[in-house]
Amino acid sequence: MSLNLDAITKAVMEAKAKAKRRRFKQTYELIIRFKDFDVKNQANRFNITITLPHPLQGKEPRVCVMATGAMVLAAKEAKADAILTREDIEKLSGNKKEIRKLANSYDYFVATPDLMVLIGRVMGQILGPRNKMPEVVQPNADIKAVIDRLKRSVRVRVKDQPQVMCKVGTEDMDPKQVAENIAAVLDEILKRVRPEQLRNVIIKLTMSSPVSVNPFISR
Incomplete structure (x- = not known):
């Protein structure tokens, strides 16, 4: 129809x-x-x-990028709403209050493959039930295009x-x-x-x- x-x-x-x-x-x-x-x-x-x-x-959704290397700079240039490095994620270990705050503050998360195991260990119990586990993006991906897509x-x-x-x-x-x-x-x-x-x-x-x-x- x-x-x-x-x-x-x-x-x-x-x-x-x-x-x-x-x-x-x-x-x-x-x-x-x-x-x-x-x-x-x-x-x-x-x-x-x-x-x-x-x-x-x-009223666009808010996007948080978890990245390493050149992707961090690219995410800044693409005006991601937040950027977390490996060190940022490691500091969140055991801090459920801060992770919940993060989960409630952003609609979508994206991450480079090398961080997924760490993210799963540190944040998985909170992001998982909220269906907010990160979308995996390759290090050479056009992060601006990814962010623009998620924002609409x-x-x-x-x-x-x-x-x-x-x-x-x-x-x-x-x-x-x-x-x-x-x-x-x-x-x-x-x-x-x-x-x-x-x-x-x-x-x-x-x-x-x-x-x-x-x-x-x-x-």
Whole structure:
């Protein structure tokens, strides 16, 4: 089935019209609920990172790079939100409070291969359950491209409820851009869930009432 971008855009605009004005920048949230979907079946559970066509203006994810050698300088030039060297990671050993703080402060972690054993030993018990173990990048990788990709990505995860939720835009974005982000998420979801398993698709701003949308073109 094909996605109806016009219908999605209309729903985005309706959600914005329903939102109360606030002093902070509100975020568009996408909620997809499933039916005939057994979350106890491990085959139905997924945890994926989806790259959006348009970044969340002012609400981009924060990326921490763990690296050695030339990658440290490259990460600085690429404006990583944080950089940890081998020595930094070693200093965290046994300091669960600081590791939890780090885990809560950053959305994505990337690391060079030579640090993965150390990271697993020092931080694995905290990063693992949060699904924040680092993405491995080779020492010669274009770290700026990696950071740019992650800064316009969202994580979508099925846990103990038959639904997924994620941010797909901010109130100052063009509604069509938000709709295109929603379509990108739906495209990835529909690789894992049949269209008829979508109970409802809901779009809302932080302080707006929800708007349901049929994202498909009727035939």
